[in-house]
Amino acid sequence: xxxxxxxxxxxxxxxxxxxxxxxxxxxxxxxxxxxxxxxxxxxxxxxxxxxxxxxxxxxxxxxxxxxxxxxxxxxxxxxxxxxxxxxxxxxxxxxxxxxxxxxxxxxxxxxxxxxxxxxxxxxxxxxxxxxxxxxxxxxxxxxxxxxxxxxxxxxxxxxxxxxxxxxxxxxxxxxxxxxxxxxxxxxxxxxxxxxxxxxxxxx
Amino acid sequence: xxxxxxxxxxxxxxxxxxxxxxxxxxxxxxxxxxxxxxxxxxxxxxxxxxxxxxxxxxxxxxxxxxxxxxxxxxxxxxxxxxxxxxxxxxxxxxxxxxxxxxxxxxxxxxxxxxxxxxxxxxxxxxxxxxxxxxxxxxxxxxxxxxxxxxxxxxxxxxxxxxxxxxxxxxxxxxxxxxxxxxxxxxxxxxxxxxxxxxxxxxxxxxxxxxxxxxxxxxxxxxxxxxxxxxxxxxxxxxxxxxxxxxxxxxxxxxxxxxxxxxxxxxxxxxxxxxxxxxxxxxxxxxxxxxxxxxxxxxxxxxxxxxxxxxxxxxxxxxxxxxxxxxxxxxxxxxxx
Numbered sequence: 001x002x003x004x005x006x007x008x009x010x011x012x013x014x015x016x017x018x019x020x021x022x023x024x025x026x027x028x029x030x031x032x033x034x035x036x037x038x039x040x041x042x043x044x045x046x047x048x049x050x051x052x053x054x055x056x057x058x059x060x061x062x063x064x065x066x067x068x069x070x071x072x073x074x075x076x077x078x079x080x081x082x083x084x085x086x087x088x089x090x091x092x093x094x095x096x097x098x099x100x101x102x103x104x105x106x107x108x109x110x111x112x113x114x115x116x117x118x119x120x121x122x123x124x125x126x127x128x129x130x131x132x133x134x135x136x137x138x139x140x141x142x143x144x145x146x147x148x149x150x151x152x153x154x155x156x157x158x159x160x161x162x163x164x165x166x167x168x169x170x171x172x173x174x175x176x177x178x179x180x181x182x183x184x185x186x187x188x189x190x191x192x193x194x195x196x197x198x199x200x201x202x203x
Numbered sequence: 204x205x206x207x208x209x210x211x212x213x214x215x216x217x218x219x220x221x222x223x224x225x226x227x228x229x230x231x232x233x234x235x236x237x238x239x240x241x242x243x244x245x246x247x248x249x250x251x252x253x254x255x256x257x258x259x260x261x262x263x264x265x266x267x268x269x270x271x272x273x274x275x276x277x278x279x280x281x282x283x284x285x286x287x288x289x290x291x292x293x294x295x296x297x298x299x300x301x302x303x304x305x306x307x308x309x310x311x312x313x314x315x316x317x318x319x320x321x322x323x324x325x326x327x328x329x330x331x332x333x334x335x336x337x338x339x340x341x342x343x344x345x346x347x348x349x350x351x352x353x354x355x356x357x358x359x360x361x362x363x364x365x366x367x368x369x370x371x372x373x374x375x376x377x378x379x380x381x382x383x384x385x386x387x388x389x390x391x392x393x394x395x396x397x398x399x400x401x402x403x404x405x406x407x408x409x410x411x412x413x414x415x416x417x418x419x420x421x422x423x424x425x426x427x428x429x430x431x432x433x434x435x436x437x438x439x440x441x442x443x444x445x446x447x448x449x450x451x452x453x454x455x456x457x458x459x460x461x462x463x464x465x466x467x468x469x470x471x472x473x474x475x476x477x478x479x480x481x482x483x484x485x486x487x488x489x490x491x492x493x494x495x496x497x498x499x500x501x502x503x504x505x506x507x508x509x510x511x512x513x514x515x516x517x518x519x520x521x522x523x524x525x526x527x528x529x530x531x532x533x534x535x536x537x538x539x
């Protein structure tokens with residue numbers, strides 16, 4: 001930045017510093033909120049992970065039970081007659097000013113009644129896991145996005161706090177000194193000129 | 204004539220595996236150990252040299268079961284033979300449906316896996332060798348009793364390739380024929396065989412009717428799948444159950460099967476299925492003692508052989524996939 005030692009520039013510089021300090025305070029608040037939010041999300045994430053893991057364990061045991069009762073063929077036939085596709089839409093969502101993607105299930109494959117009674121029990125269980133997995137994915141992605149934003153915010157806050165603001169304060173101090181000196185110099189010069197003019201007039 | 208079959212069943216019964224043996228087999232850590240434990244049984248010769256995969260074992264167990272019934276079919280008087288044929292149709296239907304689903308999705312079963320037996324109405328090879336679903340279906344409806352599928356339903360099945368409707372129709376035929384043939388058996392045996400068959404029929408229908416409550420399936424789809432025959436539960440009651448969401452209403456309507464329904468609602472279909480099979484096994488134990496010299500004993504032997512086939516299949520799949528012993532034990536019908 002080109003520094004011009006004038007009073008106008010000094011005022012402009014002070015305004016700029018004040019603006020940067022306000023931004024710094026706001027970013028600090030944002031960082032604190034992000035940390036708080038992230039902590040909550042990480043806690044929740046570990047709960048969801050445990051839930052999903054439990055669902056997987058239960059479903060796996062149930063799957064093995066049904067699998068051992070009906071055999072591979074029946075299950076593969078049941079999966080072969082499943083119709084439709086899993087359609088998922090990715091939508092944007094703003095969390096604390098951070099744009100994070102979220103998923104919306106638009107269509108699930110239809111197993112319907114074509115599945116034999118025992119197999120549809122596993123299908124139902126797996127659909128529950130699918131829902132839980134989507135919840136987990138959304139949470140994991142939001143944690144990743146918030147973490148990235150936190151890193152970025154923290155970097156900015158640190159740069160402002162450790163580099164830019166101290167440097168600007170220093171510049172402001174020097175600039176104030178120079179402007180003050182120039183003002184004194186100007187005042188003395190004016191006084192001397194006035195004295196010279198007064199002497200010439202013979203006063 | 205039927206006395207001879209009953210006596211043969213008493214003799215054949217000693218080849219069935221004991222509960223202790225089934226439990227010992229279920230405790231195997233690997234299929235190799237399972238094979239070792241089977242070597243001193245009836246299956247020793249049958250499993251020699253087969254690949255160590257559950258499907259291969261399942262085929263052996265299924266074929267042995269079919270052959271056991273096929274043998275009885277060959278020596279039975281007409282009324283009993285008709286009953287055995289009608290009973291075995293459920294396995295035939297399973298194979299037919301399995302083949303038709305494969306046709307719909309373009310996969311084909313290897314020829315040597317298809318059992319051809321006298322006790323089956325169809326030469327299953329005819330169905331299995333067809334290239335398309337339509338061709339296989341045309342073959343199916345030419346043969347009695349499958350030719351009893353109504354013209355309207357035939358059209359709908361072909362037009363929509365609806366396995367749902369086809370399965371429902373085949374089950375209707377199965378139960379109609381089975382119940383008819385039970386009535387031709389000696390009076391003393393009819394009631395107990397009817398009771399066991401009736402439980403199976405009712406529970407199958409209950410599971411279909413409660414699909415809306417259990418999984419939220421649409422009632423119109425459920426209506427199509429319902430078998431239009433019943434034993435203790437009127438069809439009208441089943442229709443009412445298709446839309447109900449209240450547990451107490453379900454329990455009230457199905458008071459005849461209170462225990463099974465409680466397990467179905469609390470623990471799910473698999474647990475209810477096992478419980479039903481065990482309940483049937485207990486009823487069959489009554490036959491063993493009370494009807495030792497009656498046609499019902501043949502039914503007892505067939506059902507026990509079927510349970511053995513199902514338990515052995517459960518064991519091989521469970522062991523192959525390292526299922527915990529306590530969970531595998533929960534799946535066994537012959538062991539409690």
